[in-house]
Amino acid sequence: MTQHVLSLLVENKPGILTRVAALFARRGFNIESLAVGTTEVEGVSRMTVVVSLDGQPLEQVTKQLNKLVNVLKIVELEDQSSVARDHMLVKVRTDSSTRSQVLEAVTLFRARVIDVVSDAVVIEVTGDSAKCQAFIKVLEPFGIKELVQSGAIAISRGSKSMSEKVLR
Amino acid sequence: MATETLSGAQALIRSLELLGVDTVFGLPGGAILPTYDPLMDSTKLRHILVRHEQGAGHAAEGYAAASGKLGVCIATSGPGATNLVTAIADAHMDSVPMLAITGQVNSFAIGTDAFQEADIVGITMPITKHSFLVTNAADIPGVIAAAYEIATTGRPGPVLVDVAKDAQNAKFEFSWPPKIDLPGYKPVTDPHGKQVQAAAEMILKSHKPILYVGGGVIRAEASKELLKLAELLHAPVTTTLMARGAFPDSHPQHLGMPGMHGTVPAVTALQKSDLLITLGARFDDRVTGDVKSFAKGAKVIHVDVDPAEIGKIRHADVPIVGDAKVVISMLIAELESQMKTTKPDFEDWWVFLNGLKERYPLGYNDADDGKLSPQYVIERIGELSGPEAIFAAGVGQHQMWSAQFIKYERPNSWLNSGGAGTMGYAVPAAMGAKVAQPERLVWAIDGDGCFQMTNQELATCTINNIPIKVAIINNSSLGMVRQWQTLFYNSRYSNTDLNTGTDTIMVPDFVKLSESYGCLAIRVEKIEEVDAAIKLAMETNDRPVVIDFIVGRDAMVWPMVPAGVSNDAVQYARDAAPIWDGEE
Numbered sequence: 001m002t003q004h005v006l007s008l009l010v011e012n013k014p015g016i017l018t019r020v021a022a023l024f025a026r027r028g029f030n031i032e033s034l035a036v037g038t039t040e041v042e043g044v045s046r047m048t049v050v051v052s053l054d055g056q057p058l059e060q061v062t063k064q065l066n067k068l069v070n071v072l073k074i075v076e077l078e079d080q081s082s083v084a085r086d087h088m089l090v091k092v093r094t095d096s097s098t099r100s101q102v103l104e105a106v107t108l109f110r111a112r113v114i115d116v117v118s119d120a121v122v123i124e125v126t127g128d129s130a131k132c133q134a135f136i137k138v139l140e141p142f143g144i145k146e147l148v149q150s151g152a153i154a155i156s157r158g159s160k161s162m163s164e165k166v167l168r
Numbered sequence: 169m170a171t172e173t174l175s176g177a178q179a180l181i182r183s184l185e186l187l188g189v190d191t192v193f194g195l196p197g198g199a200i201l202p203t204y205d206p207l208m209d210s211t212k213l214r215h216i217l218v219r220h221e222q223g224a225g226h227a228a229e230g231y232a233a234a235s236g237k238l239g240v241c242i243a244t245s246g247p248g249a250t251n252l253v254t255a256i257a258d259a260h261m262d263s264v265p266m267l268a269i270t271g272q273v274n275s276f277a278i279g280t281d282a283f284q285e286a287d288i289v290g291i292t293m294p295i296t297k298h299s300f301l302v303t304n305a306a307d308i309p310g311v312i313a314a315a316y317e318i319a320t321t322g323r324p325g326p327v328l329v330d331v332a333k334d335a336q337n338a339k340f341e342f343s344w345p346p347k348i349d350l351p352g353y354k355p356v357t358d359p360h361g362k363q364v365q366a367a368a369e370m371i372l373k374s375h376k377p378i379l380y381v382g383g384g385v386i387r388a389e390a391s392k393e394l395l396k397l398a399e400l401l402h403a404p405v406t407t408t409l410m411a412r413g414a415f416p417d418s419h420p421q422h423l424g425m426p427g428m429h430g431t432v433p434a435v436t437a438l439q440k441s442d443l444l445i446t447l448g449a450r451f452d453d454r455v456t457g458d459v460k461s462f463a464k465g466a467k468v469i470h471v472d473v474d475p476a477e478i479g480k481i482r483h484a485d486v487p488i489v490g491d492a493k494v495v496i497s498m499l500i501a502e503l504e505s506q507m508k509t510t511k512p513d514f515e516d517w518w519v520f521l522n523g524l525k526e527r528y529p530l531g532y533n534d535a536d537d538g539k540l541s542p543q544y545v546i547e548r549i550g551e552l553s554g555p556e557a558i559f560a561a562g563v564g565q566h567q568m569w570s571a572q573f574i575k576y577e578r579p580n581s582w583l584n585s586g587g588a589g590t591m592g593y594a595v596p597a598a599m600g601a602k603v604a605q606p607e608r609l610v611w612a613i614d615g616d617g618c619f620q621m622t623n624q625e626l627a628t629c630t631i632n633n634i635p636i637k638v639a640i641i642n643n644s645s646l647g648m649v650r651q652w653q654t655l656f657y658n659s660r661y662s663n664t665d666l667n668t669g670t671d672t673i674m675v676p677d678f679v680k681l682s683e684s685y686g687c688l689a690i691r692v693e694k695i696e697e698v699d700a701a702i703k704l705a706m707e708t709n710d711r712p713v714v715i716d717f718i719v720g721r722d723a724m725v726w727p728m729v730p731a732g733v734s735n736d737a738v739q740y741a742r743d744a745a746p747i748w749d750g751e752e
């Protein structure tokens with residue numbers, strides 16, 4: 001299994017998320033994560049889809065996605081030439097004896113505490129998925145009460161813009 | 169631009185008229201009622217009231233497949249719309265240009281489980297080329313024009329437009345033409361010149377090429393170009409189930425249909441070929457059998473207007489994305505120039521192929537049950553009707569025999585449900601074809617199982633003066649399923665007996681049923697009655713004709729490659745594999 005990060009520019013039309021997600025399901029492709037949001041161009045949204053594939057069919061995935069009328073452009077973002085980030089919020093059990101150790105981990109991972117109560121803290125962390133996973137490992141012994149994670153969002157390095165040539 | 173105040177419903181009808189649509193098949197209901205009102209006043213649109221929405225869908229398909237134009241069907245919300253689903257799926261599999269218009273509940277009621285509400289856009293998402301939900305009247309002209317554009321260009325297909333009732337009722341300022349806003353839709357029709365050049369080089373280097381022709385050639389109206397290409401190269405041709413008629417059956421270079429029930433020469437030629445010149449075909453499993461052992465020694469040139477078809481099943485050595493008509497024309501020009509120095513020589517290949525054609529022609533044995541041979545009946549229908557007629561088939565044994573034993577000489581003369589395999593396609597599709605081409609003789613060749621799924625459209629045919637001819641190949645059973653039970657399930661006939669034959673309780677009696685629909689209906693059981701019955705049908709044009717041909721139930725479709733095995737295992741007849749010379 002290899003993972004690929006696909007960036008899709010799509011028209012922001014009702015049902016577009018369903019169309020993309022359903023296409024993956026129907027063609028038997030696996031979505032690892034999916035993140036959607038608006039872009040600098042009005043009416044255009046961007047999806048970052050992480051797919052895991054067995055060798056050959058990435059081309060099939062992009063060709064099938066390209067057939068969706070509301071899909072404007074697809075690029076694969078390669079590891080070396082792009083940056084990908086996950087965003088994670090995690091609620092960790094703490095008491096007076098463990099809080100300082102948790103806060104130390106927060107500092108080490110350049111995370112942030114955004115809520116504190118007597119028996120828990122809520123921490124926010126951003127990074128690639130390896131960093132987020134490592135952070136979870138460190139926090140696990142204290143007791144993770146709740147965890148929520150965004151899908152990866154990714155962008156290419158350098159000055160080129162994916163949406164430059166798409167519209168107008 | 170001059171504008172005019174119209175309701176959404178009026179705008180919908182006006183848009184269809186302005187796009188040149190002349191016929192719509194449909195059935196009204198609550199949520200589409202506003203649109204049916206201005207439809208009544210239209211002098212340019214003929215509406216044909218069907219008896220079931222599936223009939224409207226297949227009729228639109230038949231209309232499109234016979235004429236090459238867009239087929240249009242209309243239904244109301246909820247069950248009206250879901251009844252279209254089978255026909256939409258069928259059109260999607262066979263790349264039929266179709267516009268399905270459905271009424272939807274009022275926009276403020278969407279999502280409330282309102283009466284006759286169904287999320288038809290959601291339901292049809294995987295089986296349409298695209299779909300639209302319209303909740304604003306002013307969007308109607310643009311959406312209808314965009315739907316027309318999407319359905320008819322690139323790889324054709326069905327587009328659904330779902331219009332909320334309040335959008336049909338609301339008034340707005342109508343103007344034409346609307347702006348079509350499809351930034352993500354850019355079908356590629358012109359191929360890369362370099363790819364065409366590479367294809368020509370590969371063809372001239374090959375020794376055993378074959379033109380593997382699919383339905384795309386018919387949709388692209390590229391038959392003339394294909395004929396020219398084939399004759400230029402003197403290469404053999406095989407036409408898939410969807411492409412019957414794309415190349416004349418009478419042509420000596422035609423090897424017949426490939427695939428599960430293909431001819432031995434066509435199946436074998438593909439297997440032994442060193443180059444598949446694939447034109448608008450998609451390596452369907454019914455053609456390839458076991459993909460790994462399909463045409464193992466062949467390189468592949470793959471021409472398709474849909475880039476996703478290229479490399480989907482089989483790697484293409486020379487992929488060419490483009491419209492078949494454009495690509496073939498360019499290929500001819502390129503070959504003509506390259507052939508000044510390199511001449512193709514397929515003489516040895518033809519010696520082999522001609523041997524196959526001689527030894528393994530299509531044929532059948534009459535059964536000894538005293539009943540009519542279904543193949544004979546179908547063959548006679550083809551011979552007496554001639555190549556200018558249109559033949560629509562249902563799905564099953566009669567479909568395969570119709571593909572095998574009728575000689576097709578022109579494109580758009582053979583209509584069937586190839587990809588989806590939809591039983592019940594024939595009668596409504598024939599109806600649609602007859603509406604599109606009223607001067608042509610149109611046959612529905614149907615099975616007794618298929619006929620019982622959509623025969624209610626005979627009422628539509630009678631009332632609207634659409635005199636189609638229906639030949640029921642009545643073997644009193646679900647014949648193809650029964651054939652598989654004979655071959656692979658120890659002749660255990662689980663639920664395939666339909667009791668429509670003369671030696672059964674005959675429920676229903678097809679003659680009485682058809683008479684009640686206002687058709688001329690006769691039953692034929694003897695070989696000497698066959699020709700007279702077909703001629704009577706051809707002469708009768710004041711009403712539809714139904715002939716109930718009582719045929720033997722043990723007739724089987726041969727040749728056959730059992731599902732999932734290599735095409736090398738093609739059987740000419742039961743337990744009779746072709747005998748190969750030692751030379752290969």
